[in-house]
Amino acid sequence: MAEVKPYVSKLFIYPIKSLDRVGLDRGVILKQGGLKGDREFAIVDESGQFVNGKRNSKVHRLRTQFDLAANTVSLHVEGEPDQQTFHLETDQKALEAWLSRYFGVSVSIKHNLETGFPDDLESPGPTVISTATLEAIASWYPDLDVEQIRLRLRANIEIAGVPPFWEDCLFATAEQVVDFQIGSVKFMGVNPCQRCVVVTRDAQTGEAYPQFQKTFVAKRQETLPAWAERSRFNHFYRLAVNTRLPASEEGKEICVGDRLIVNSDGKNLL
Secondary structure (H helix, E strand, O other): OOOOEEEEEEEEEOOOOOOOEEEEEEEEEOOOOEEEEOOOOEEEEEEEEEOOOOOOHHHHHHHEEOOOOOOEEEHHHHHHOEEEEEEEEOOHHHHHHHHHHHHHEEEEEEEEOOOOOOOOOOOOOOEEEEEHHHHHHOOOOOOOHHHHHHHHHOOOEEEEOOOOOOOHHOOOOOOOOOEEEOEEEEEEEEEEEEEEHHHHHOOOOEEEOOOOOHHHHHHHOOOOEEEHHHHHHOOOOOOEEEEEEEHOOOEEEEOOOOOOEEEEEEEEEE
């Protein structure tokens, strides 16, 4: 690979799992390795299953705006003017009632301040992707732009200053991790993230894009860097990097503008 100077260009958290994001200038690392406030809340049905885009396409039409300082969320349905604001703790029952009416089933809000509700329990650190990768993927679909792809993929840390798919260097074989650092925070790159049906849908309407996954798989295989660890691709519907962080990183901060450095030691055994 040519010499690059990777740095953090964007940071996102998703306060309520499966709903809209919040952009940050800086994020704090939790003990389990995630970003403070990321997937801190989750909507569950009566059986305890997450209400998410995989199981309920109505999730896509919910718009949310978060005031992190006030700990409130404002909700409305895409294309409808009515909006209601709830405090995430003191108005929880009212919020659950509003969501239950919208989904047509009884739901409740779960809260986990310490670990959140990460998508990957084995690698619960922030997901990493590059801006150039998002731009490359947008070029595969004539009707989609970079922001639409960004909304579909829902990564936490976006890296600039690198070519497309550069982040594929942040994982190795199944028996190894890749050590890297963002600012003062130590990371272990684990594997390329397996994508789900959510990526095939418009993030704001839930409308499916024709042949999205078929196109993605073909182009991902075609553009996989020659140096990437091919053994991690039992299929090519994988993108972005799942991570873990040592417990020692709790309380440290990641900031927009921080440099990403891959440790010279490189790969280490799990």
